[in-house]
Amino acid sequence: xxxxxxxxxxxxxxxxxxxxxxxxxxxxxxxxxxxxxxxxxxxxxxxxxxxxxxxxxxxxxxxxxxxxxxxxxxxxxxxxxxxxxxxxxxxxxxxxxxxxxxxxxxxxxxxxxxxxxxxxxxxxxxxxxxxxxxxxxxxxxxxxxxxxxxxxxxxxxxxxxxxxxxxxxxxxxxxxxxxxxxxxxxxxxxx
Numbered sequence: 550x551x552x553x554x555x556x557x558x559x560x561x562x563x564x565x566x567x568x569x570x571x572x573x574x575x576x577x578x579x580x581x582x583x584x585x586x587x588x589x590x591x592x593x594x595x596x597x598x599x600x601x602x603x604x605x606x607x608x609x610x611x612x613x614x615x616x617x618x619x620x621x622x623x624x625x626x627x628x629x630x631x632x633x634x635x636x637x638x639x640x641x642x643x644x645x646x647x648x649x650x651x652x653x654x655x656x657x658x659x660x661x662x663x664x665x666x667x668x669x670x671x672x673x674x675x676x677x678x679x680x681x682x683x684x685x686x687x688x689x690x691x692x693x694x695x696x697x698x699x700x701x702x703x704x705x706x707x708x709x710x711x712x713x714x715x716x717x718x719x720x721x722x723x724x725x726x727x728x729x730x731x732x733x734x735x736x737x738x739x740x
Contacts (some may be wrong), residue, residue, distance in 0.1 A: 555630050562604065562611040570595050570602040576619045577601060580653050590636070590656060597679045600625065603652050606638045615652060615669075624651065631675035635667040637683065646685040647717075648672075648705070650692050658691070661730055665691070671701025676715040677708045679720040690736065691737060694719035715740050717740050 570593030577594070578734045579600075586592070593602040599723055601615040605626075612633060614627040633717050636655050647665035649655045658665035668676050671692060680688060690705055692698035698719065706714050719725065725733060 552631055552678075555628070556607070556612060559613050559627060559629070565733075566613070567591060567593065567602075567604055567611065570614070574601065574619060581657045581660050581730070584657045586656050589659070591637075592656070594619075598727060603635070605633060605635055607633045609638060615623050617653065617737060626669065631673055632669045633667060634676050637666055637679060640664050640666055641684060643683075643685050645687045645689065646683065647689045647691050648680065649725060650698060650701070651724065651726075654691065654693075658727050661733065668701075671697055672705055675710075677705065680705075680709075681710055681712070685712065687715070691719060692715065692716075692718040693723055693724040694721045698724075 552651045563614040572594040573587070577592060581590060591604045595601070595602050598616065599619050602617060603615045603617070604611045605613050605615055613627050615630060615635070617623070618625070624703055635652050643664045645664065647655070647658050647663050649667045650670060651656065652667045652669075655665040655667035655686065687708060691701050692705075702716055706716070715738050716740055719736070720728070728736075
């Protein structure tokens with residue numbers, strides 16, 4: 550399917566642009582990110598806005614920089630249509646991929662040694678098409694334990710084809726980053 554997008558209207562993100570965010574912030578570790586994950590995904594910090602920064606790559610090109618406030622839970626990203634799948638460039642050849650709503654949750658799973666992507670929400674038809682085209686044979690859904698996450702999970706289960714689709718039943722009103730590593734690994738994978 551050919552999908553029109555506004556990607557060409559976004560400001561160009563260069564390596565010089567990303568260098569301005571080349572700072573560490575203790576909040577990265579509070580959100581369970583490891584040094585390896587911070588480095589791999591070029592997670593940075595913008596002291597002017599007091600936000601963590603997450604470059605979003607599509608086909609090897611940095612499309613935009615998503616941001617998350619440090620002092621409170623607010624995620625900031627430009628108006629991008631359709632939304633890409635965060636981290637997809639890193640998992641094309643994986644056999645098993647976890648699917649989350651937020652970037653922080655996906656990166657937490659990477660910190661746990663699990664390959665993950667994020668939907669910037671509960672998933673659009675365009676993102677479902679992208680997931681249907683990854684080479685992974687198995688997708689493990691780890692959407693938030695709220696009503697929207699459960700609806701999104703059910704839609705993904707019905708819409709993803711030719712793959713094994715399982716899910717982690719995240720506790721009510723929690724997300725992956727709300728759980729300790731030990732608690733996450735105690736959760737049952739359901740079919």
